[in-house]
Amino acid sequence: MAKRLRSSELCADCSAQDPCWASINRGILICDECCSVHRSLGRHISQVRHLKHTPWPPTLLQMVETLYNNGANSIWEHSLLDPASVMSGRRKANPQDKVHPNKAEFIRAKYQMLAFVHRLPCREDDSVTAKDLSKQLHSSVRTGNLETCLRLLSLGAQANFFHPEKGNTPLHVAAKAGQTLQAELLAVYGADPGTQDSNGKTPVDYARQGGHHELAERLVEIQYELTDRLAFYLCGRKPEHKNGQHFVIPQMADRRLLDLSELAKAAKKKLQSLSNHLFEELAMDVYDEVDRRETDAVWLATQNHSTLVTETTVVPFLPVNPEYSSTRNQGRQKLARFNAHEFATLVIDILSDAKRRQQGNPVSGSKENVELILKSISNQHSSESQDNDQPDYDSVASDEDTDLETNAAKSNRQKSLDSDLSDGPVTAQEYMQVKNALVASEVKIQQLMKVNINLSDELRVMQKKASKLEKQSSVSESDYDNPTAPLELEETGSGRKGRQRSIIWQGEGSIPEDTDTAPSSSLPSTEDVIRKTEQITKNIQELLRAAQENKHDSYIPCSERIHVAVTEMAALFPKKPKSELVRTSLRLLTSSAYRLQSECKKTLPVETCPTTDIQLVTQQVIQCAYDIAKAAKQLVTITTKENNN
Template identity: 40%
Template structure:
């Protein structure tokens, strides 16, 4: 029988592991001890929504939702980096006996900064990421798998995401599937129960259609959660929504402040909503504070004297939120009373305006159609020209004049749009032409490079490629190293430095030119050095020469390997550079070996390597032109050249290694 693994203790604090977890964070899905809960309260309700497990009245489904998330390891999402990187980083997690300052730093990094949370890497843009997360959430809420939906919401999925193909939001799907815990999770993360689908029906409409009384009651309560909390703060009672009562305003014990009520009535709806949310947060803070102070183990902990700063809000609004803490209890209750009164007035006015719009939109078949009616004078800002005109003609004159003016404005706007469209079209054509010019210049540049690389070196004075001093002076170090004699590398570098050195001014000569009066003298000296060096063949060279040969062959082999790797991506121009390195390495080998014994092989290697760089340039040019056939041809040519050079190099390695 297999051994059953013991379940981890889930009834512990998710941040420090303490066993006395009497609080919970609703939106984080974890349980908390008293000390860690004090830190969560200092972060603010926008970061963590804490509730007491013992002294707070819970909705049954909401409590089951939090318990399910905690039992199924929702805390692993917030500590993903710690668990993924092993036990070393787990030392960062504080223990139950650690000081409060250590717990504060850890909880702030974990929940406010989300340093250890699970994050997926997406290569696409932010919009596509949100769409992907929203689609996954839309599919997940139809199942009882609550952890998957919670992980998607933690990653940033929108709880009100509207699926274009399905024509609904995740809350619609959860209500249709009767997933009560999924509904609670979506409501915690801000799902709107009044959001319509493509048929104009809300999640509440579907709950009523399926005769799901529990979900219907919960969705109605979520709509009036703010006003219910404010009513409970005043009278310790909430309205009974099952009887159709939406607001519960105490009839006695409170008196409205006329001045404040007038100011509230003058506020726009969006400003009034912000004020209501700030007062709601302050009421929630005071109610939680009252429960907090009633616990015996919170006497030594710091209280939260005002609403914490929310970085998503402006500094002015944060200051106003903190000033609410200065209100005494009677003053705050008077403000809450005025808010409830004005909220009821605003909602009734909205309902009456909607009813009026519906009544005005209704059309009687016996009357004339709506489109035949003539607009009133108040709808137009055109004065009447003559008082003696008949009243029946005034309306028609005004309407004709207004129509003419409107047509003139539309004609002007149409002309401006046409001109702007023509300008955009011209600019686009110019940009296309410039792109073609740039592309043509790039092609010409690569063609010129390939022609220059394919041009054969010209030898002067009847000298061969190995003995020509002119060839040595006109080309780079690798071309100078073509001589079959044993020319030292330092000598070639020195001459190249002198040949390419510029005078410091127009009155100064190049350094070192006067030291060599004639090129033929230098040529004679070099030939004399070659005769001296050629007295000892390569097979019986000194150990120093053999070591130099083996170093050169090793450099050739390494350069060929780099070339083979670089031809896979020739557009980066690394293959041309590596081809040049191969040529330099073979030139060094040619300068080291004996002319009499190895001259033929070196000459063959130089002839082969001279074809390498042009092939690399042609490969780049073919890749730019998207000529796949030419790419394959040049690729195979480079591979054959590299194979031939590798065979020559292997012969030298075998020959000089066996004579050590």
């Protein structure tokens, strides 16, 4: 890792001291509170990484340091440096400002709207402007002036611009000149190390030819960054690119940890039949989801005890990227529904197929297999899709907002099944729909776990869901209070694999409700709930530190302390709360604590567990801890609102 940043740094957005996060593509450092807003914007706006608790390629950290120290923040706050801005009342946020709305509005204006960047004079032909900027970038990357290149990129210069006269891209120029930090910056903005110039050479070739061997090795790593990140997420290992090994395909020692249902096999076949373009889109979406999950884990491990009752929060699913279609955005958000085992299966499938595609190995008879499998599962798919069609996530701007779409909606739904059996290519979204059938039972729970960044907005959403749930109380009760679920897990035979996902969240550790007891609307004091929440959070932090330090023998005692704290918190509430929101949050809290204990027990004895097994268990442990924290925060929010009314 490169040298640690100086201790005198300030947050680029609010000037708070000692920022511990970086926004890689913006070249800045930010504090916890501002980072929570950056994360909610999405990686297409800001790519955040913790300075201490996330592994860094040394030259990437050095690139961020250099940009920060050379005033990259002035690019994003150009007009605020004008004295006229002070006169007009425009100012940046300060550490004392509230996250919402003050800091959030400023950060969105600064990075999403680019409200303060230097504007070029308006020209009729924007493409000419972009071409001119890209040519300037092409010339600038041979020097060490990173800020100039970031400014050009912020104005619209293209990192993959192919110079018609020179016959190469900016990355070719940077590699030939040995400009490692310029290469890092270009790669962050999408430059492809595998692009060939007019002579058929790649940037890697030029780096080696110029004797810049470390840069050449780093460019190879960048070329395989997506698959390397997916492999490291599962098994903690990366391939040895120096030795010609470019892929690591994790092999689960216990095959039962993999999703081997017929729907999973069908999904894998559909994955193999995707075009290269659609496969790349899906792989990039899964990469973003891995980043979200890993950053959430770091977030939980680094927050203080009162974080759950502040305005900062985790990001429950991938934010909307307006450059993507509404269907792709919805598919990306549904990735958050996968539990650790299901997500691991998807990641392994992607890694395996990425290797197959690079080696040029064909899939024999894949189209026929897909059609046969789709015919066999179409009835189940169509029935379960009724639950998946609910607008559970962020509103997504449609790319077909026309009257024709409204009038033809019914016929399009009818055609959707026919398109699965057509001769056309299988889309990434169709693959996601088949895969989502595996986790249909988690949908309703995940609906209730949506967390908006603005707490007042969150309360309004929860109140709307409350009225909806009350109308469907009989359905909700049967879904979440199945007292036979644990027995079914033990007693079912060959059907166990197929039914495990539909019952694993039901009944386990949930609060038994006495049907003879009248519903109670009384709630505990906010102070008591906050005190118990802080106790839970403290224990969760201890568990996550153990996970980070690979102290697997600490999992069980940590989980037991969490279970005790959860039980004490649940005891504060009446046996049968009148509020459906309270009941649902309590069920999530206690069932997650139950599952956490079960997962932690899998670490014994440690010496008999392969590394890949432990890694997968650790991911599940982190997910359980995450769910407990969210449920506790929901209960604090509800009691605070109700007690203040």
